[in-house]
Amino acid sequence: MKQLFYLCITVMLFATLNSCVAVKEYDKIDLNDPDMSLSARNINHFETSFQVYREGASGANGGKSGGGCGCN
Amino acid sequence: MKNISFLTLLFISIYGYSQTSTATSKEYQKRVLENTEVDLISSLYGQKGDNAAVTGGIGNEKLTDIASNIIVSIPVNNNNVFSINATISAYTSASSSNLNPFDYAGSSIKSTNSDKNESTTKNKGGWNAKSGASQISNNVANRGATPWLESTGASRSDVWVNGTFDYSHASKNRNTIVGGNISASHEFDYQSFGFGGSLAKLFNQKNTEIDLKGNVYLDTWNPRYPTEIHSYIVANEDLNSGFFSGVTIYDQNRLIMDKNSANAWKPINTTLVTNKKRNSYSASFSLSQIISKKAQLSLFVDVVQQKGWLSNPMQRVYFGDRANFYIGNASSIDNYTSKSNTDVFQLADDIERLPHTRLKIPFGARFNYFINEKLTLRTYYRYYSDDWGINSHTASIELPFKISDKFTLYPSYRFYTQTAAKYFAPYEQHLSTEQFYTSDYDLSKYNANQIGFGISYTDIFTKRKIWKLGLKNVDLKYSNYKRNTGLSAGIVSLGFKFVMD
Numbered sequence: 001m002k003q004l005f006y007l008c009i010t011v012m013l014f015a016t017l018n019s020c021v022a023v024k025e026y027d028k029i030d031l032n033d034p035d036m037s038l039s040a041r042n043i044n045h046f047e048t049s050f051q052v053y054r055e056g057a058s059g060a061n062g063g064k065s066g067g068g069c070g071c072n
Numbered sequence: 073m074k075n076i077s078f079l080t081l082l083f084i085s086i087y088g089y090s091q092t093s094t095a096t097s098k099e100y101q102k103r104v105l106e107n108t109e110v111d112l113i114s115s116l117y118g119q120k121g122d123n124a125a126v127t128g129g130i131g132n133e134k135l136t137d138i139a140s141n142i143i144v145s146i147p148v149n150n151n152n153v154f155s156i157n158a159t160i161s162a163y164t165s166a167s168s169s170n171l172n173p174f175d176y177a178g179s180s181i182k183s184t185n186s187d188k189n190e191s192t193t194k195n196k197g198g199w200n201a202k203s204g205a206s207q208i209s210n211n212v213a214n215r216g217a218t219p220w221l222e223s224t225g226a227s228r229s230d231v232w233v234n235g236t237f238d239y240s241h242a243s244k245n246r247n248t249i250v251g252g253n254i255s256a257s258h259e260f261d262y263q264s265f266g267f268g269g270s271l272a273k274l275f276n277q278k279n280t281e282i283d284l285k286g287n288v289y290l291d292t293w294n295p296r297y298p299t300e301i302h303s304y305i306v307a308n309e310d311l312n313s314g315f316f317s318g319v320t321i322y323d324q325n326r327l328i329m330d331k332n333s334a335n336a337w338k339p340i341n342t343t344l345v346t347n348k349k350r351n352s353y354s355a356s357f358s359l360s361q362i363i364s365k366k367a368q369l370s371l372f373v374d375v376v377q378q379k380g381w382l383s384n385p386m387q388r389v390y391f392g393d394r395a396n397f398y399i400g401n402a403s404s405i406d407n408y409t410s411k412s413n414t415d416v417f418q419l420a421d422d423i424e425r426l427p428h429t430r431l432k433i434p435f436g437a438r439f440n441y442f443i444n445e446k447l448t449l450r451t452y453y454r455y456y457s458d459d460w461g462i463n464s465h466t467a468s469i470e471l472p473f474k475i476s477d478k479f480t481l482y483p484s485y486r487f488y489t490q491t492a493a494k495y496f497a498p499y500e501q502h503l504s505t506e507q508f509y510t511s512d513y514d515l516s517k518y519n520a521n522q523i524g525f526g527i528s529y530t531d532i533f534t535k536r537k538i539w540k541l542g543l544k545n546v547d548l549k550y551s552n553y554k555r556n557t558g559l560s561a562g563i564v565s566l567g568f569k570f571v572m573d
Binding site for chain 1: 111113115117119137139141143161232234255257259261262264266276277278279283287288289291293350351352354356358360362364365366368369370372373374376378384432434435436438440442448450452454456458460462464466472480482488490493514515520524526528530547548549551553559561563565567569
């Protein structure tokens, strides 16, 4: 049930976010700053690996979500 | 006249179309990737703790890992990029070493091929001869087997290697990107083969991006078992032969066990890994949306199904409703769970056993906000749930601060909390009537705090060069991780990004 609830929230957000005002390419100076990237930093590669090994959770971060090792 | 008019109109149309085509063919198109880029990352990881899973939830968890990763991204043409990603990771682990805790400096332990009679055990789950049924001598030197000190067995260290090839193609307008990948990895008890694909679509003047990914990992165990369990099977369940020949076994009251008694020690289950496959299937969906000129957001959801042997055959379990038996110094038995125990080891009741399927569904979100030219806010949250009973929350925050046009400091904090898996119980808390059981504290209930600090150097003009490689970025980061169960870890990472001229 909880999973269904969160899925609904996600779908609603998908529907509403698409209506945001479009920012023109020439106005994206701040958004294009490397610190604004919507992905984990490359330097965190092995940090994420040890978290996958040591924690029960994994995934939902744009990276690998399972398999490739005998870890949980 | 009509025909002339028609032909004239036709000529004008064709001429106009050709002009359009010509104009398009002269239009400048930026490459997806201008130059070959090389990313190098190395890290040193160390951890310590007192709940080693290989020794049933108590014992030394000390582990050191050195790893390196290289990614080479090559622009094939204007629209396509080919990437090669390779990782090597070498670790030493006190916990893994105690797969055979009887192999330590000062003992006369020999690992011989004469005991590796695989044909007698083929029907028992395909144990691997290389893990070594051992002959033990009664000449114990300065110490004995114990979960609190590492042994010098072959399982003490290992190397994990991985290679991934990735190819992506972007449409001319850069609004569609498709990609595919294959990967392979290997370590002494595990190998993996994976493949997958991805599709990204950009909308709304590239303010909105939707990504779909699918991956399959077809993995195989090369199982290694606790030495007393597979030695018992090798010896055809005869405690007077093989590994156990001449070895004294004590009970909880420090009395010598009668090896011929019906109440003598034996594993609860002598059927080991029956299906060595361990497959993972994942589908990922993400949405990235620009909120304003200073803010953007990503949402992620994955669905992961795992099937096969999902337990770790190296990990011991002890049952609270079964008698305890030991090899080593009987006077240390009362002190077994204390670190002062250096010379007695409890024989396992079984290996960890977990269900053959697992469904994982994590939801994640990233939100970044450009506060000003100096400061940016980066945040991340994830809710995770699976059908083993684990629910978790992850939240992190990072504040990159530009101290100059080239240097950025980025402190970070991460909080993690999870509930326990249904099948987890600490050392000696499981019952032999349970179907599934583990004492792996990675599946227990706990909170963890992680503090990190990094410094980044960026030179977009890549003035510093090594051969043809211009140095674009250097990153150095340290993170400290602490669980409320006692595990603590630290990792330092160093990364370089080069751009080839």
